[in-house]
Amino acid sequence: MKTRLEAIRTVLTSGDVSVNQRYVTARRGMKELRGIHDDMWKMPGRMKARKYQLTKDADTERLLGSKMGIGTLDVAGEFQKNIPVPDLSTVTWKIEAEINVSASQDQETFVNSIALPSPGVFLLSDYNNNCVKLMDVTTRNVTSRLQLPGTPWDVCALPDDQAAVTLRDKSMIHLLSTKGGQLLRGKEIKVSSNGRGIGYYNNRLYVSYESNPRIEVMTLDGHIIRTFQTDDGRQTFQRPLYLSVSATTPPTLYVSDYNAHTVHQLSLDGKVLREYSDKKLEYPYSVVAVDPGQLLVCGPTSHNVMLLTERDGTMTEVLGQKDGLTFPCSMSFCPNTRTIVVGMFRNDSLKVFNAN
Structure with missing residues (x-):
């Protein structure tokens, strides 16, 4: 119209x-105009209006009437504060305890690797008994023991109450759950034979191999991203047994080379940055980054634990035979409890040292 x-x-x-x-x-x-006028009178008859009424949903009515509403807010955990790590070169240590970590079904215990999944709780790999254990340093008890299908060599902590352990004789890595102080087996990752040390950083696993000495960088599904074997055409390692990632800026990788009596520092793309050695450190085993720029290294045949300070490249003995160490092969540090835990070759007990 x-x-x-x-x-x-x-x-x-x-x-x-x-x-x-x-x-x-x-x-x-x-x-x-007359036709338009007639059409205008017809329009009201063409218009239809509908009336609607809402029928309330009974379940929604009950939900709105509930005191809990859509749910409750429960404490699921605590954010861990970043505990500052002191300059360990200025700290003296005293023996606090010796904790027996042997179980009734165990033969002679040999804790060859220790990791820290949560404050005061240490994850142990028992080489002689093919198992891993959780130890609470506060209660001085083993809270959980998990039998493995092979011989464990090294353990490392992962985010979200997870951990990983290398089984060197089974060519695999086992992922573990440490939630609630109990150990549970997770998925298996198939790897090459003779896998030794293991470390974690930014959703990547770093694994060392004794035969055909090298480091493999892989995803948590086992997909190999890169391999560190040579640098500028030169063989990097002789016998890499353990490794650790230091959260420096930028982060770097530390690898203990047993036959070379050396600790290698590498960038995360495999370039050798520095090599550390000291006449007091023989056949290095476990290497643990305790803070950006500070690492602890075990010397089994030198019967000591050395502090490697990245700032000046020096190594200082912080624990030795005077402290009762005999063939120390594994250790870890907890900044919350200011504690060093040391495992020794074929010894049922761990030595616990507190900072003075």
């Missing part, structure tokens, strides 16, 4: 149209 009216108005108001033509249009327009 609007279109029809607009057409009539255009002709009647246009200066280009003759008087005769406007007269004809006006006569026809009167007829059009």
Whole structure:
């Protein structure tokens, strides 16, 4: 109707149209107007309105009436504060305890690797008994023991109460759960034979191999991303047994080379940055990054634990035979309890040292 009216108005108001033509249009327009007027009266009959009413959902009504609403907010854990690590070169240590970690079903115990999955709780690999254990340093008890299908060599902590252990005789890595102080086996990752040390950083596993000495960088599904074996055409390692990632800026990888009596520092793309050695460190075993720029290294045949300070490249003996160490092979440090835990070759007990 609007279109029809607009057409009539255009002709009647246009200066280009003759008087005769406007007269004809006006006569026809009167007829059009009557038709439009009739159509207007018919419009109300064409319009239909519907009335709606909401029927409330019973489940939603009960939910809105509940005191809990859509749920409850429960404490799921605590954010761990970043505990500052002191300069360990200025700290003296005293023996606090000797904790027996042998179980009734165990033969002679040999803890060859220790990791820290949570403050005060240490994850132990028992080489002689093919198992891993959780030890609470506060209660001085083993809280969980998990039998493995092979011989464990090294353990490392992962985020979200997870951990990983290398089984050197089974060519695999086992992922573990440490949640609630209990150990549970997770998925298996198939790797090459003679896998030894293992470390974790930024969703990547770093694994060392004794035969065909090298480091493999892989995803948590076992997909190999890169391999560190040579640097500038030179063989990097002789016998890499353990490794650790230091959260420096940028982060770096430390590898203990047993036959070379050396600790190698590598960038995360495999370039050798520095090599550390000291006449007091023989056949290095476990290497643990305790803080950006500070590492602890076990010397089994030198019967000591050495502190490697990245700042000046020096190594200092912090624990030795005077402290009762005999063939120390594994250790870890907890900044919350300011504790060093040391495992020795074929020894049922761990030595616990506290900082003075």
